[in-house]
Amino acid sequence: MVGFTDEEYFNLSDRVYNNDVLENEKPIGLKDGSQWRVIEYVDKSGSGLQAIAVVPAKDYQKGKTNYDNVIFVSRGSEPNKSQFVKDWIHTDFLKLGIGFKPPIDKGVQANYGENLKKIADISSKVSLPGMGLAQLPSWYINTDNQFVNYQTFVNQTIKKFNIQDYSFTGHSLGGALSQYMAVQTHKKSVTYAAANPFRLLSKEQQQAVKNGDFNGLIFDYRHRLDPVGKIVPNGVPIGQQFIMDTNPNAKMGTFVFMGHMRGTFTGMFHGDGSAQLKVSPDAVIQQANRIDYVVEVMQKVQQRMEDLEEVARQKSRQLRQRLEDDTIEGAQFSELTSWDVDDALTEKNVHYRNGVYEFHDADKFDKFYTSNERNIQKLLGFQRELIQAAKAMREKDNTLGDWITANTN
Template sequence: MTSLSIKANQYWSFSTESYKGLEVGSFIQDVTGSYWHIISKTDTSNGYQGYAVVNRSEFYKVRDDITAGRLKKAKYENVVIMSRGTEPTKFDGDLSTDISYVVVGKNTKVKSNQFSDAEAFYKDVSQTFQPSKVYVTGHSLGGAISQFLSAEYNLEGVTYAAPNVYRILSPEAKKRVDNGYMDRLMTDYTHDGEQIGVFSQWGAPLIGKQYIATGSGHGLQNFGSHFDSSGSVKLKISPEDIQMLGNRIKNVAVNIDTPAGALEAYREAEEKAVRKMIRQATDELYGGKYSLLDENDIDNAMAEIAKNKTGGMYRFHDEPMLDTLIQDLQRKRRDLLEFGEDVGYAGYKMKEKDAELGAILAKELNATIHSGNSAGQATGSALGKLGSDAWMKTK
């Protein structure tokens, strides 16, 4: 199987095209110049519009194979499903879907809706064309639907300003989100401060990864000018943010001292308690209630009820496990402190480079201004001399 390497700006193109009312058999062209063929579409009474597209080269290859008799019907390796986002004029479908399933988190299995329609479309495309891999994309509500399909069916994709729909996922899909599996499949890009793309259903876990892009606003067009030359989204980040993150990581490292210290304190407290218990039992050997026993009997009794004996001391816990846990915590503390230092240093260097660049620009600007002033003075002198010469000639 040959997988596609789809860039973020190509996914953006697909999401943009999904708003245009495309027809099966037509072509679209993405921002990289690549062509894609519409092989299937759906437009349901609930308001869902979805399209399945394949790369032009694969479309032509399959068409030639059918013509030559090598294939009986179309079968594609890679298919992209793009789902249209909210159209505010569609009060019967889009807005009711936004409120019921995105905001409220209503069960998608209760009645037919855009999410169940998207599932049906995905299953139909999979059965009809038998793709080896399906990719999903969309913006806003279309992004939410794409994330839903991604989590339910392990599909790779990129979305734009997609609100979180974790609460309507099946238990199996939620597990994939909770254990971090979706981080490798789904990526969403949104803008800082916009209310839809950052909506998380009141703190529900994100489906995959989400990044804050440069730019502002919810509209898909607001992402168009924020891709770099490689097709990746330009992310919004500052040196101060990086330094703050480094400090937070170091704070986490310092907080590891608390559980590690508690384990050490437990071990010390247990040692004191065991010594006290043995001492009290030994005192009872001589004329006390344990006068018929000797110290070997006490030792045997302790050996029977203790977990193990290390360093001449009976332990009522798994000492090797406790020791390993403490060492692991201490090692994690060191690693996090070093990582926090590295992250903070990266932020410092970024800030330093910004300052250097600012100094260079200021120097160049001052030089330009100085050059302009000098040129102005020279021009003024020349004009003055020219005027003086002209005046002398009139005399």
């Protein structure tokens, strides 16, 4: 599969919010300079689903029915009046929040859809005081489902264009649609601030998520304080999540909910198109250098313990010498011999090494020294790897950034 950058995936996720892309053969130019063509789109008035299938412009050919690499891009929740109930209440709250699974929804639609529509149509025409949002249009009564509609759209598009490989992307609700389809098809998904569709998955798929089967396949970039994706009860993150840095020019972008907005991701990519994570290469190097302090403390602790051992050995030698001095003729213990002194010390000591009686467990001290030195080497090795990786990232970013600048003028 041809690799696309995180930036390309995001810019497509951002661009799909514009209605002008909902047109077959529509050319799309992104902020990163890449060019695309829409080969198929869906705009479902019932469920509120909007999505497109795109290919790189260089691969597009009018009338072509065979594509090697396609990206499916799904739109997220919209705040406008016409989409609010469909996206935020019907899909975000009822489908994702409550966990009304697409197969069940599809069955309700097939068996009871027409009758439910009639009931909803009647209720929408009757004015009842205090009902408020309870009086919703017919499509609200479980007759359409964005996840069902999206799966149908994807399957039909794959068949129509004989697509060999494909991936998914989207923001917010669009990210949930992307992840849901990635699980169904075991294809790559790159999302931004995705809502969590975990509760919509089958039990077998949920277990696969818990087992980490989608790590390395599904990637979600989000901001640290963004609550979306965490509010679903018993939701387990699908695949891997990464915390991106926030666009400093985004209005109120550091506020909790505003960190969910698309503008907070705009422009936050390295020269090679990879996501600019919260921790920069320079910050990684700075933190890695703090390992020197940790190592210094570990070495000082060991040195202090070695010094204490040496003091204990000196005191042992002095004690033995005093006791032996007290055994000479006319001394306090003249009736004893040096052999008696050795016997008494042997009874009380733990070890006798190199002519010294030791009253502490030196073996345990030695084990600690060995373990401590091994951990110090591991830390230093980890530090070297961190610094090398950060420098490589920075060097690659600068090199590719220079190349892009030189070739886009």
